[in-house]
Amino acid sequence: MDFVIGIDGGGTRTRAWLTSLDGRVVSRGEAGGSNVHQKGVEASCRMLVEAVAMARTRASRSGVQLNARPRAVFAGVAGAGAVRDQRALEAALAPALLCHQENCTVDHDLRIALAGGLGGAPGLVIVAGTGSACYGRVSEGLSWKAGGWGPAVDDLGSGYWLGVESMRAVVQAADGRRMPTPLSDAVLTALGATTPREMIDRFRDATRSGMDRAVASALAPTVIGAAESGDHAALEILRRGAEALAAMATAVVERLAVDAPRLEQGVTAGGLLETEGFYFRLVREAVGRVLPGFALSAVRLPPVAGAVLLALEQALGALPAAVTENVAAAASGAAEPA
Incomplete structure (x- = not known):
């Protein structure tokens, strides 16, 4: 065959x-x-x-x-x-x-x-999984990518970023820089830790063993679940992530519009955006604010x-x-x- x-x-x-x-x-x-x-x-x-x-x-x-x-x-x-x-x-x-x-x-x-x-039609894809990026393509030889520079300096709105931001919220609540919310306990529980210090130690161990991206990304569902339950710290993290992804989409659309008709449609992909769930809806709203009329849906295949x-x-x-x-x-x- x-x-x-x-x-x-x-x-x-x-x-x-x-x-x-x-x-x-x-x-x-x-x-x-x-x-x-x-x-x-x-x-x-x-x-x-x-x-x-x-x-x-x-x-x-x-x-x-x-x-x-x-x-x-x-x-x-x-x-x-x-x-x-x-x-x-x-x-x-x-x-x-x-x-x-x-x-x-x-x-x-x-x-x-x-x-x-x-399926080959002009448009863009916003990806948010372990990492994040946005890629648009009009035709062969005419494409542009924003984001995707890696976790050290970029990957905003990704699973890794959400996880790190949630741990940052835990330590800031612990030392009084922000009000504590149920997100802190949820993150500690997800990591099998009982204190912020133990959480940091566990993440440091994961970093030494090369598992830091996996460990941080695994916290993303905890953040999304907390936001869905009304946790304002988790919701603030998701909204910032959504705005960062929308900024990537804007950069791609504006760059390609220099040489071709303006893109009007896109899809989302990656573990966080493969279905039209809570985080997807925040991303779609953020994209709609900066790109009015842009059609965004979850990836079909x-x-x-x-x-x-x-x-x-x-x-x-x-x-x-x-x-x-x-x-x-x-x-x-x-x-x-x-």
Whole structure:
């Protein structure tokens, strides 16, 4: 069977889908995170290959006979915003997957999130997961990105940022700089700590072991839950995060409007914004205040499905509607492969 490979190389998880040329997903695989900035090219490539290997093994066990070479591979990899990283990953990934070099493409993960959200139509994607960024695309060669500079200086509105801000609120309430709220107890409980000092010690230990991003990001649902319950400290954090994400969207829209018609639609993606929940609504309101009339919705297809669509375009050119519908059916769970 001729097939293509779509890969979503995230910061904490890598997902691969193997898809027939009519868009039917025949197998899926997973591996650990593959952010190229965090892991380097060699380790990142290893996770990408591991996810595909799992999918191929599952396909074989279910009786699916795949050709040795995929027709095309498209991988969206966290941290792969620089062309040098993209080319280095392509050079390592193509031979490992037995793919012809010219048919193996690596881009940043925002590209596949946008492809899954708008199916190639002009627009932007606001991503808030462990990190954050906004990416807009009008056509080939005309795109812009705001944010995504990493947790040390950026990633505003992300899960990591929400977690750090919640811990900051805890220590400020503890020393009298702000009024205490139930958020403090919720954060301490989530971290298994009983005092702010113990909380700091636990986060310092996580930082030493390289788990600080995961630990801080895991606090984001606690912050959102507290805000939904009316905690004013948590709500203030979420509102600042939403405004930061809206500022990214504004930067992208204004920059692309210099050379093309003004973008009027966008989607959200990432663990915090993949559904139209409480934080999404705050982000949509913030975007509406700075970009009146802009249409923002949660992403319709996951980023890995966007990678599959881009791989299929690479193999086939313009995609028939039936192919896109088959990919969407797999993404919605209507068609569950191995």
